[in-house]
Amino acid sequence: MSLVRVTDLSVEFGDLRAVDGLSFGLARGAALALVGESGSGKSTVASALLGLHRGTGARVGGSIEVAGTDVQQASEDELRRLRGAKAAMVFQDPLSSLDPYYAIGDQIAEVYRVHTRVSRRAARARAVDVLDRVGIPDAVRRSRSRPHEFSGGMRQRALIAMALACEPDLLIADEPTTALDVTVQAQILDLLHTLREETGMGLLLVTHDVGVAAESVDEVLVMRHGRSVEHGPVADVLSAPAQTYTRELLAAVPRVDARRIAAKAGEETAAAVPAVSVVEDAGAASAVSATENAEGVPDGPPEATGHVVLEATGLRREFGRGKRTFAAVDDVSLTIRRGETLGVVGESGSGKTTLGRMLVGLLEPTAGEVRYDGHARVGVHPAVQMVFQDPVSSLNPRRSVGESIADPLRARGEKDEQRIRGRVTELLERVGLEGAHYDRYPHEFSGGQRQRVGIARALAADPRVIVCDEPVSALDVTTQAQVVALLGELQRELGLVLVFVAHDLAVVRQVSDRVAVMRRGRIVESGPADEVYDNPQDPYTKQLLAAVPSLDPQVAARRRAARRELAAA
Known part of the structure; x- marks a missing residue:
């Protein structure tokens, strides 16, 4: 007997058809993943299963049966009995x-x-x-x-x-691991798998992360524009996708085992691009000028000979008072040079964001100092800017995006409104948006577009260094790839230093020449990205890499079994 049976489901919001003729089923005890980009209709389908669109003005058509309840025909009392008792939902943002x-x-x-x-x-x-x-x-x-x-x-x-x-008989999990670091993500996925084994409940997993799907389910349904593109056993779909869109989706997934392929550039451009290196090993790679071998992988980076742009020495930052004082960052030293991008990785609470904010000047260190161009820096310097993790909370919802981007221009004394608008228009177009978007508000943009607005605002100050704090953590893989490509393009063309702070190890490998691994406020391992990833020395680095989701369900099962044995030991 089917636990879920959906036939010809359609959901319309005004003129928008969010779900269009979708049909699928889910047996008791089975697990199905709805996978696709943002806006593909995944979460809309999940909400429809519990009748959450009722009373919202949405028009829902087709047939939905969940745990023996006809959702379309059910009374309010019947829906209340369904929700929680027979089918429960875990939403994306637990805090809200x-x-x-x-x-x-x-x-x-x-x-x-x-x-x-x-x-x-x-x-x-x-x-x-x-x-x-x-x-x-x-x-x-x-x-x-x-x-x-x-x-x-x-x-x-x-x-x-x-x-x-x-x-409940059915658990609906809507992006349950978005924005979680890899070790916590692995714990949540292992938990869902164990609970399904123990209780026999069915699992409907909504995710944009194909790796998460490979770790968790039996079948996968790929969605695009509200329709089913491909549906089948997870191993078949991921190993031999039949549809072009599925292949494109898989191609956009960053691989933790894939070396970064550096883009070729002329000597003039390469000479202009600053870089970041860790203090203990300044001989580093230039992502822009690296030559590639016949396989498309850099043969080996040239020495970084540029002058020091930003230097952090013995940084420490404490929070709390008295006995409750703790050090979020403890004795961290970095030297930002020409020729490379630095990735900073670690779990939540490792001190990555605190370090980034001290580099920008948003937090003053308890001890140590930050020097820009050889001079001790106090407060925020316009040459060092930040792209924040959550563009929704970092943009004022009551002001147009154009006005938010214009703030750095006005802060440095620009008063000609025509010139300001012209510069903002240039910046919007530079990051792939339209100049006409100046008067739009943040809620009118998608997540990826809002992140582009955040990048444009950082560029308005004509910085030399941009610290990116989890800039793609909540984006789907294709949007993620677009934002990462944009940052790389801006780095090459404008000569930007990038410090890329993230918990996603696969993304960090794709963008970084060097990597610093943080744990409990300290750097436990650092070096060229390929060396750290291919031959990690610190047990913590090995633990992080082992927790990265695999696109191979068999590998994922072996890793899950190994984690279970380790936890039981």
């Missing part, structure tokens, strides 16, 4: 899905009481039980914690615990 004012355990207990009508004591006990089941340590104590006291991975586990409270 949890009430910040209530303890995690109380929120789970409330969901359980709604569907089972047990006593408060029994509901609290159930909340502790499911928190323990999803791997929250000291579940009794942590059940009294509020969402802000949990890390990103723990909040995601809490949402999964809430979904499991009523033992």
Whole structure:
């Protein structure tokens, strides 16, 4: 008997047809991934399965049956019984899905009481039980914690615990690992797999990350423009895709085992491009001037001979007071030179973002100093700019994107509004947008377009160094590839230094000449990217690389088994 049966599903929002004639089924205990770019209709389908479009003005057509309930014909009471009790959903952003004012355990207990009508004591006990089941340590104590006291991975586990409270037949996970670092992502995927084995529940996974799909499901359905492009066993679809779009999607996935192929450029351009190197090894690679062998892989980078652009010495940054003081960054030294891009990788909480903000001047170090062009730098220097992780929160929703991009121009004294508008128009076009977008607001852009706006704003100050803090973490693979390509193009043409801070090791390898691996505020390993990735020396680096999702389901299964054995040891 099918757990989910969808026939000729269509969902329209005004003139937009978000889902168009989609049909698929899911057996009990099976796992299916909906994969595609942003805007392909994946999340719309997930919401339709629970009738979440009802009352929103959306027009939903076709047939949807979930756990024996006809979603289209169900009454409001029947839908309430379906949601949570028979089918539960884990949303993408756990922080916005949890009430910040209530303890995690109380929120789970409330969901359980709604569907089972047990006593408060029994509901609290159930909340502790499911928190323990999803791997929250000291579940009794942590059940009294509020969402802000949990890390990103723990909040995601809490949402999964809430979904499991009523033992549903179907779990719908909408981008459950987006923006999580690779080790936490591996833990969440392993958890979902284990829960499916233990409970026999079905899993519908919505993701733009093909590697996540390979790690987690039996079948994959590739979506584009609301339609099914390809559907079949995950091993078949990923190893021998039949459709051009699927092949393009797979080709856009960055590979952690693939060496960076440097673009050729003339000597004049190469000489103008600054670079970043770690202090202990200044002999480094120029991504722009590197020559390639017959296989398209750089033979070996030339020495970086450019002068020092930005230097960090003994950086330390503490937060908190008294006994609660902790060092987010502890004794980190970097020298930014001409000729390379530096990738900074590590788990959440490793100090990557704090380091980036100190390099830009948004945070003053507790100890150590940052020097620009040989001079001690105090505060923000216009030559060092930042592209932030979340363009939604870094752009003012009440101001047009053009006005936000114009801020650095006005800050340095430009008063001619015609010249300002002309410069902003140039910048918008430079990052692949239209000059006419000047008067649009952030909510009118896609995620990738908003990130392009953030890059344009950074360029407005005519910087020499750009620190990119997780610039592609929440983007689908094709948009991710476009933004990375844009940054590389800007680096070559404008002579920019790039410091690329990210938890995605595959992306970092594609863009970086050198890599610094951070853990608990310190750099534990650094060197040329290929050396660090192909022959890691530190156990922590090896752990990070082992957690990167594989596109081969068999390899993914072996890695999952190895992680399970290690955890049990």
